[in-house]
Amino acid sequence: MFNNENSLEVKDKILKEAQDLFIKNGFKGTSVRDIAKASGTNVAMVNYYFQSKYNLFEIIFEEALDVFSKRIFDTITSDLPFFELIESWIHAYYELLFEYPQIAAFILNEVSLNPEGLTQRIKKRNPYSSFSKIEERIEDEIAKGTIRDTPAADFLLNILSMCMFPFMFGNLAMTLMEIPGNIYNELIANHEKYVIEFTINALKPCDNNTNKTTQ
Incomplete structure (x- = not known):
């Protein structure tokens, strides 16, 4: 489903954008959809790499x-x-x-x-x-x-x-x-x-x- 070549880059991008959003909006104020949008991915990719917002x-x-x-x-x-x-x-x-x-x-x-x-x-x-x-x-x-x-x-x-x-x-x-x-x-x-x-x-x-x- 995902290319191994850029998987690390995608994960790092999700982590970075998630951290920025958690700092700005807090845990409850940040959704997986928000993280996906900010990182240029989608909800399925975020869940694939991190399973849940809590794990992330x-x-x-x-x-x-x-x-x-x-x-x-x-x-x-x-x-x-x-x-x-x-x-x-x-x-x-x-x-x-x-x-x-x-x-x-x-x-x-x-x-x-x-x-x-x-x-x-x-x-x-x-x-x-x-x-x-x-x-x-x-x-x-x-x-x-x-x-x-x-x-x-x-x-x-x-x-x-x-x-x-x-x-x-x-x-x-x-x-x-x-x-x-x-x-x-x-x-x-x-x-x-x-x-x-x-x-x-x-x-x-x-x-x-x-x-x-x-x-």
């Missing part, structure tokens, strides 16, 4: 998740000074989620429909060694008095939720605030600075005399 999205997500997890894990296991590490860590989330917004969409979808599958995807990338390293760094900083006593699990959850939430619920936020996507993206870019400052200030120990965080 899954391939794109896996590739993006590889890039995402490597960048994040490399950052949190680096030897940067602690507060610089925090800033780089948060910046990595924002930079990658702007580049791969399908990650946030897919995670939100999987949390609702297939949480066990999502757990296995993350586990196979061995996050434990990276998180153990950041836990050790936190304990060291507490011992030095650089930061207040902070449970590592709570800290990790705070970082994850503050960075992921604006991207997961971007469409809802834009609807509620009645603003277009470009304005929302500007807001989120500026919000990154706030999250960095908020996180670092929350970690700094309090001055018992003034009841304020030390600068």
Whole structure:
């Protein structure tokens, strides 16, 4: 039915156009017919190569998740000074989620429909060694008095939720605030600075005399 000579080229074209459409319209807002039209193929060809829209999205997500997890894990296991590490860590989330917004969409979808599958995807990338390293760094900083006593699990959850939430619920936020996507993206870019400052200030120990965080 299809020529072997150009099958790889056709698959790559479908993947590229599908990724662009998923980023622009989201998973639910993109149909197989949309992908076929954008890639210059047809529905039968898309289904032949990828079986379903979900499988196609899954391939794109896996590739993006590889890039995402490597960048994040490399950052949190680096030897940067602690507060610089925090800033780089948060910046990595924002930079990658702007580049791969399908990650946030897919995670939100999987949390609702297939949480066990999502757990296995993350586990196979061995996050434990990276998180153990950041836990050790936190304990060291507490011992030095650089930061207040902070449970590592709570800290990790705070970082994850503050960075992921604006991207997961971007469409809802834009609807509620009645603003277009470009304005929302500007807001989120500026919000990154706030999250960095908020996180670092929350970690700094309090001055018992003034009841304020030390600068």
